Amino acid sequence: MKGFLLLSLIIGFTGCASFQRMVTRTGINVGIAPGVSHMIEAIKETKSGRLVEKGLADHLLIVTGMVEITEGNFRLLNEAAFLYCAYGIFMEEKEPEFAKELFDIGKDFGLRALKQNRKFRKGLAAGKKIPELVGHLDEDYVKPLLWTGLNIGLWIVHNMDDPAALMGMADAMALVERSIELDEKFYHGAGKMFLASYYALTPEYLGLGGGPENSRQMFEQSRAVENGNFLLVDVLEARFLATITENEDRYDELLNGVIEKEPDDIKGIxxxxxxxxMKAQYYLSHKSDYF
Known part of the structure; x- marks a missing residue:
């Protein structure tokens, strides 16, 4: 309710042209972004996943409102793209249709951030494809590259029965691969974790880098970034690679290991x-759905 009331105030203010001018003129635009970023960093450090799951929707509304108040602040666009992606991952088992909406919105925020690069923006306007344009994006764009790619890719994973949706995977791959080129360890190796999942879903005979062995190697590379302390890597290996290879023992080993492990206290994860x-418990209790 608090988040809803705050958003109502934000929307009211946003509709006032004089307030928008005041935001830019007084420098509030500059001051809002760090404050919101600090809030999101605090969320990342929360130990209760259930608490965040219940409260994250309010935070999404607040950040969304702040993005519009600041007329597309680059930093806030990145935070919004991350939050929508994270919330979609929270919700994808319980409410897959809602998760797809979240990933789609997160993609839009990420693209808005990427379009702040003039060459990328003009290239899209001229009809060029994302894979042709990612080379224009440098280290300043690692965050939106990854978050946009993940949002697109995760949306596609939930629309695998739609051949038209699969056409977007080239964009997702180009964005994530470019983020890895610029910083392969960004966000604890999440880019490689995504590639590993994609490789598990992609038959080797297609010649797109997929197949079980390439997937396994990429999961190992992702796991090595934080010495096994980024537990989502193990969950996704179980969910995608172990199921594709019909390896029930590996599935159980990975998921039980996640539940039992007390990882090192690494900032941000x-x-x-x-x-x-939470996802490991879900996949173990729904094992029959995957084997």
Whole structure:
């Protein structure tokens, strides 16, 4: 309710042109972004996944409102793209249709951030494809590259029965691969974790880098970034690679290991590790759905 009331105030203010001018003129635009970023960093450190799951929707509304108040602040667009992706991952088993909506919105925020690069923006306007344009994006764009790619890719995973949706995978791959080129360890190796999942879903004979062995190697590379402390890697290996290869023992080993492990206290991944534990419990209790 608090989040809803705050958003109502934000929307009211946003509709006032004089307020928008005041935001830009007084520098409030500059001051809002760090404050919101600090809020999101605090969320990432929360130990209770259930607490965040219940409260994250309010935070999404607040951040969304702040993005519009600041007329597309680059930093806030990145935070919004991350939050929508994270919330979609929270909800994808319980409410898959809602998760797809979240990933789609997160993609839009990420693209808005990427379009702040003039060459990328003009290239899209001229009809060029994303894979042709990612080379224009440098280290300043690692965050939106990854979050946009993940949002697109996760949306596609939930629309695998739609051949038209699969056409977007080239965009997702180009964005994530470019983020890895610029910083392969960004967000604890999440880019490689995504590639590993994609490789598990892609038959080797297609010649797109997929197949079980390439997937296994990429999961190992992703796991090595935080020495096994980024637990979502194990969850996704179980969910995608172990199921594709019909390896029930590996599935059980990985998921039970996630539940039992007390990972090192690494800044920025407490929440994601709690999420990983919740997903591990879900996948174990629904094992018959995957084998």
């Amino acid at each position: 407490r929440l994601i590790n709690e999420l990983a534990k």
